[in-house]
Each structure stands twice: as C-alpha cells, then as structure tokens.
Amino acid sequence: MTTRPLILAIDQGTTGSTVVVFDEHFSVLSRGYAEVHTRYPQPGWVEQDATDLWDSVVKAIAQALQQGELDAMDIAAIGVTNQRETSILWDRGTGLPVADAIVWQCRRTEGICQELKSQGLADFYHRSTGLVLDPYFSGTKIHWMLEKQHLMPRARSGELAFGTVDSYLLFRLTGGAVHATDSTNASRTLLMNLRFGKWDDALLEPLGIPRALLPEIHPSCHHYGVTKGVPxxxxxxxxxxxxxDQQAALFGQGAIAEGDMKCTYGTGSFLVINVGKRVPLSSGLLTTVAWNLGGELTYAVEGSAFVAGAAVQWLRDQLGLIRSAAEIETLASSVPDSGGVFFVPALTGLGAPHWKPEARGLFWGLTRGTQKGHLARAVLEGGASQ
Incomplete structure (x- = not known):
C-alpha cells in the first residue's frame, strides 16, 4: 500500500468511464473501467441516463483503487475529462436528471438548426462561437429539452441546472456544492463567446435559454471544489x-506549441491543431478553446468525424458480425483488401467538413462474393478515410 500523494483522473466517455490513478511522477498505478448504456429510441436519436454515467464513474473509481490496492486517503487531487456536448438537465435540489441526456451524436435537433439558419443566424453563430449550426452542439439540445419536456418555467426559476458531462460530475463529486464548467466544454455549447470566454446573451436569446440555467465558467486548471459524499x-x-476529452488529448499528447497537432480515434475521430492565441474561422472546420490556463485562452482548430470506433460497436451490437471489438482486427485481416466494398460512416450524419446531419451510412460495392471480412475491413478503412 502506497503512502505517496496520488492523482485520480476520471475520463467519462461515450461508451464508458475510465479512471486512472497516477503517482507523483505521473506513472500509472492502476485503472478501472465501467461501460455505460446508450439508447437509440428513434433513427438518429442517441441518449443516455445521466445517473448511469455517474454510477459508471463510481464503479470505475472502486475498481481502480481495488486493482492497485490503493488507499483513497492518499489521493491528493482529482481531474476530470469528458465526452463533450452531451447535454444534461438536473434538479438542483436532488441532483437527479429531469430528462434523458442527449448525446453529442444525436441528430434530433436538426429542425431547430434549420430554423436558426432560415433566420439568417448561421454566420452570426459561426463568428461568435467558432462553431456551425449543427445538432452536434449543446445549445439546440437544451432548447429541445426545455420545450419538449415543458421545463422552461423550472429553468427560469433557477430550479434546474444545465451542464455538459463535466458539470454534472462536478455537481455530484462535490455533493451539489459546485455548478461549474471549464472554458473548453463551454466553447462547445453555441452559447459562449469564443473571444471573450463568457456566456453571451445574444447567443442565448435565439435559443430561449435562461442564463439561470448555466454553470460558471472557470479556467481548465482551477480549484473547483472538494469531494463530498462520493462512494x-x-x-x-x-x-x-x-x-x-479532445482538448485533454491535445494537451496530454504534448501538442502545447502553436502548430502542434494530434488525431484521436475513439467513438469518433478528431483531428485538432493548436493555433495559439489566434482565432481563425473556417467554414468546414471548428474553432474552439484548446485550454484556459490562468484566464489566458489558447485556441485550436478541429475536424470532427462522428463515427470511428462507434462503427465497430455497431458491427458488434447491432449486426452481430463480431462478439468483441477486438475481433474486428482478425476478421479484417482474413481478406487482403475490402473487395471493392466502401463504407461511409455517416451513422449519425456527417461532421467536418461536410456538416450534413441528414446524411446516412452506406455500404457500397457489395457483390455475391462479399464476405464478412470485406465488411469489417471496409469499416476500418472508412473510419480512417474520413
């Protein structure tokens, strides 16, 4: 059993929660993992239970401590990284969600985005936030929940809280004492002015989102609060x-100088480049906050593809072609190439640079000679080709 100061890192992702414990030299001592359940109630809809997200974090913490035979009393600090844009509304009094969390991949707010575009607001939101009007981002998800779940009166009264996953975890980790987020997560909502790093009423108003709903924005490295009542x-x-999560990967992989770049393959795939203090705008790419250290913002340009590892999960869970994600490598290696089969991984629309939420996935080039191995290889190559 160690008596050294430990760092506990929480990574709450789309498919599961990972907890890693480091020593003071940043060597990994142990890790824990717990899957989360994702629902697809209608074509294009993706949702999760925020309570399940929290429970998965608690399970992963327990597993990490048990695996490493570590004493929780030695934990000196906790860091949180998270799936971004996924939107949660909860009751401030109970800490319980009042609706299902709408996951970042969900396309249900396509109509709201089209309405904002028809009002001539696409350029305004792009210039103000660095983002595009796409169902990917949190703002239209919040609007949908408030309207469809008839929650607007409770939101205006201050009874409810909104947050991306980091905010909800902070609330639960601190026993309800802290309602906050950091600049990187806030920059993914369509509600934060990118240059000033603050919520902007001009962005809130078209979406009908009351400011009372929103968390405080803090630097990425900040004393957010302390644990209370965490199992x-x-x-x-x-x-x-x-x-x-993608900003954490950029920093963690050492891309801390302007021009440094990383690509992460997870549920989706994300190519992110550090652009320093500049705020360039591109019609096909996103401009976002890379991190906020001491109140000083560093920016990044990002290309986001919604489906990469998620397609492997789809082959496993929906099609039953493989029993585990690891099997896809063996199956794909059973053929020399894809046999002329191509896969367009638009299972939740297309992200950068196309931004077509109405797009759908496609296998092309199927013949009577197509085998399971060709499909597996096409899925892997389709994810890489994005």
Missing part, C-alpha cells in the same frame, strides 16, 4: 482540473 472516496479531496 469510496473521503470528503475534502480537491478537484483541480477539467478539460473536454
């Missing part, structure tokens, strides 16, 4: 870092 952890551990 398996003592009270009083400081939470000192929050970053959206």
């Amino acid at each position: 398996g952890l003592p009270d009083g551990i400081p939470i000192t870092g929050v970053l959206g």
